[in-house]
Amino acid sequence: MASIKDVAAEAGVSVATVSRVLNDHPSVSADARTRVLAAVEALGYRPNAVARSLRTDQTRTLGLVISDVLNPYFTELARSVEEEARALGYSVIIGNADERPELQDHHVRTLLDRRIDGLLVSPTDGGSPLMLDAVRAGTPMVFVDRWIPGVDVPVVRADGRAAVRDLVAHLHGLGHRRLAIIAGPAATTTGSERVEAFRDAMAECGLPLPDAYIGQGDFQADSGRRVTEGFLELAEPPEVVFAADNLMALGALDAVRARGLRIPDDIALAAFDDIRWFVHTDPPITAIAQPTGELGRAAVRALVDRIEGRPPQSVTLPARLVVRRSCGESAPQEPSPATNRRQP
Amino acid sequence: MASIKDVAAEAGVSVATVSRVLNDHPSVSADARTRVLAAVEALGYRPNAVARSLRTDQTRTLGLVISDVLNPYFTELARSVEEEARALGYSVIIGNADERPELQDHHVRTLLDRRIDGLLVSPTDGGSPLMLDAVRAGTPMVFVDRWIPGVDVPVVRADGRAAVRDLVAHLHGLGHRRLAIIAGPAATTTGSERVEAFRDAMAECGLPLPDAYIGQGDFQADSGRRVTEGFLELAEPPEVVFAADNLMALGALDAVRARGLRIPDDIALAAFDDIRWFVHTDPPITAIAQPTGELGRAAVRALVDRIEGRPPQSVTLPARLVVRRSCGESAPQEPSPATNRRQP
DNA sequence: CCTCCTCGTGGAATCGATTACACGGAGGAT
DNA sequence: ATCCTCCGTGTAATCGATTCCACGAGGAGG
Known part of the structure; x- marks a missing residue:
């Protein structure tokens, strides 16, 4: 592969001049510039980013x-x-x-x-x-x-507190009382924050949140499945499962399906993070969307x-609730297909 | 950030020796080795990958x-x-x-x-x-x-020819006769191969494949939607739409849904590429899975x-058909949730 | 005509590593 | 005792760029 030296030789100038042309430094004569550019073209020269990085330290x-x-x-x-x-x-x-x-x-x-x-x-x-x-x-x-x-x-x-509050209020309004959450790892901020927001929102609505309704997940689908199975085996299973991320929601879906239960009739489901497939799952899943x-x-x-x-x-943007059908009736129609890739 | 020179100074040896220790070159005395290692530890030294790459050319x-x-x-x-x-x-x-x-x-x-x-x-x-x-x-x-x-x-x-043949045979067996395909860009091999395999399989089954049933997509969801809309507006719309990738299948799903049609009753859907969500869409989607x-x-x-x-x-692995419910009855139950992340 | 700038240019140092080569000392063979 | 090998080590070249500094030419100003 051609190096700056080859270019210099080809153009009949020094490497310094070549470098100057390439970094369009002002003091290069028009003549030298065209000769260098021609040489670059002829040799198919491309500067070595490794060498450049070493020298410039960036x-x-x-x-x-x-x-x-x-x-x-x-x-x-x-x-x-x-x-x-x-x-x-x-x-x-x-x-x-x-x-x-x-x-x-x-x-x-x-x-x-x-x-x-x-x-x-x-x-x-x-x-x-x-x-x-x-x-x-x-x-x-x-x-x-x-x-x-x-x-x-x-x-x-994204700050999801308001959206979580909206979600709990929505569920409460739908008549649900026993809400459970599949939490993320407490070591992550999103893991702990979402539980906290959920807990606060439940308190605001005057709903109890027993420890048995807080399942420990790890943001992976498997854990969502495992935790949901646990919920379903409780003497009094929750009416709603809220997964703290979309993969755990997928796992929850698996678990519910394996039991032969129906959403939202037998149990409702909501998720943090909205993804395109949630529009097309059976049923479409109510989720909290981040920008x-x-x-x-x-x-x-x-x-x-x-x-x-x-x-x-630092920047904090609001997340927002997107209501679909996975938590029960009264869901509005999705206005238009959510397939547009580039959203403003 | 400490360089190899600093380490050499700290250890009281030359940079060559430091380099030798780091690349565990045999001829270094035990004494020098421990002193260098201690210096590396003390300074929290990490070799500069940029410099190393420049020298070694890899x-x-x-x-x-x-x-x-x-x-x-x-x-x-x-x-x-x-x-x-x-x-x-x-x-x-x-x-x-x-x-x-x-x-x-x-x-x-x-x-x-x-x-x-x-x-x-x-x-x-x-x-x-x-x-x-x-x-x-x-x-x-x-x-x-x-x-x-x-x-x-x-x-x-992956070679999908056999799987596409299986798919067409499956559809044919289900009584479908008018099959359409949303193709990928002809400039891509997967784009043209899948159409070809489909065309061949149709011929084998003795089914006609009119040009109107070959829609041109670009592997993106939007194109799947657009092409599907076109299919639905035909005087004689296809009974099955086969999308050449999962995103165009998503778009097709959008289009069908926007029309208020039901899958598979009004129109059937199949896709190339299997993804986890296809298990949970409404209905679960028949797809061709690649390894x-x-x-x-x-x-x-x-x-x-x-x-x-x-x-x-070069390696060519076979793709295989995964039958679900999106093309009509007689679908077997999914044996177990397809949520396992690491498959053998 | 001399001095001083400016401009274009080249030489050479530099970044942080690897590695060929040289060198001194220890130890073995003769 | 002399010579030859090894072995461990250091010096210095090198990779391909950027950039400081010096230098010569040419123009402006006195």
Whole structure:
């Protein structure tokens, strides 16, 4: 592969001049510029990003460590992150932690070794020493979706409290009294926050929330299934199951189906995170929708601000309730197919 | 951030010795080794992968350019690719082409600039000059899922012909005669192959396939919707719609639903690519399942073989028909919930 | 005509690693 | 005692860029 030296030789100038042309530095004669450009063209030369990074100490690359690529929520997040990053001239390297702290650490380490310019993380746990060290060492970082309390890092996330309150009120209005939740890992902020919001909302409605109605999941489908089976075996099973993410809702669906029960007649179901398939499940699932794309874009903007020396800003956007039929009657018709990919 | 020089100074040895310890080169005294290791620990030193790559001319990184991250099929593929690559000591950088050739080229270029050791591609189109150049220049490359005919690059893919034949036979057995297909872009191999397989299978069953029953989609949900609307407006609409990928099936579902029609009573639906949600849609969707994880793993193995100087092998695995209820009666019960994440 | 700037250019240092080569000392063979 | 091997180690070249600094030419101003 041709290097800058080859280009210099071909154009009959020094490597310094070639470099100047490539980085359009002002003081290059028109003559030299055209000769260099011709040589670049002739040799099919492309600058070596590795060498450039070594010298300039910047990679124009962002790392994104997400908890689970198979979760459509994170996939969408990843997509919007890459899109915005590209618009700002950065590449993104995605690491999939698969909800496993040690895998998360592996990716953080690898990304740091590659000297990425900044890190976007949706932490799987309460904070690995590695990540804390990285923050202390000054690595530009932004948390997205989930965060680690007590760490001075901007957070870009959705606030679901109001939407959870709306959901509980909606369920209450439908006559449901025994509501259960499949919680996410307490070590994640989204895991604990959603339970808390649910608990508060229940209290507001004057509904009891026995411990047996709080199932411990791990944001994966299997746990949703397991917890739901547990609920169904209770002497007094809940009337509604609220899954704290879409995958656990999928698991719950599996469990209900395996029992031969019907939704919403035998048991109702709602989920945190709205995904396109919820429109087409049997029945369509009531969910809390996050402004996922906007979160990803805002996170990138915050991180790039931090990298380029501007003060980064934390962002909190509201989530909203989307009522469908999985919790009982009185659901409005979906206004239009929710298939539009790029939403404003 | 500490460099190898700092470690050398701290340990009282030369950088060469530090490097030797780090790459466990044999000729280093036990004493020097412990002193270096202690220094590494004390300084929290991590080798700079950028510098190392520049010197050794290898990044231990693979590029993966897929057509659409939002497509669960590709997400799963990406996941298995990353998993296998990690097991072999490589990282993966994913580029999302979003079914747009120019975006695909952007990613290929960026990955090449970063001097990735090899490229895994599922081409969006019939072959950009850029990619052809890269192959000619000797970049290790492997096509996965889709490929470019006439290019000497190993291909790892699933063969759906038998499964499509099974599907058509199944539909025929159910009494359906008017079958339509939502095809993918003809520029992609999967796009044209699936139509061809369908056409052949129809011929085998002695069924006609009028042009009006071949709708042109682009593997995105919107096109599935649009094409399905077209089908429904025909004087004689098809009895079955077969979508060549899962997203177009989603779009078809939208269209059917918007019309207030019922599946399978008013119209039947089948899809290429099986995804977890198809179990829970209304009704569960008959689909052709690919051994996605195995494809990803085989592709990585082939690419790494090529990179490390072993002869790479093309791999073709069979896809299989999974019958559910979206095409009519006589569907067997799903044996067990299809929620298990890691399938053998 | 001399001095001073400005401009375009090239030489060379530098980033942080790896590695070929040289070198000194220890130990074995003669 | 001399020579030859190894072994452990350090010096320095190298990868491909960027960029500081110096230098020569040419124009402006005195």
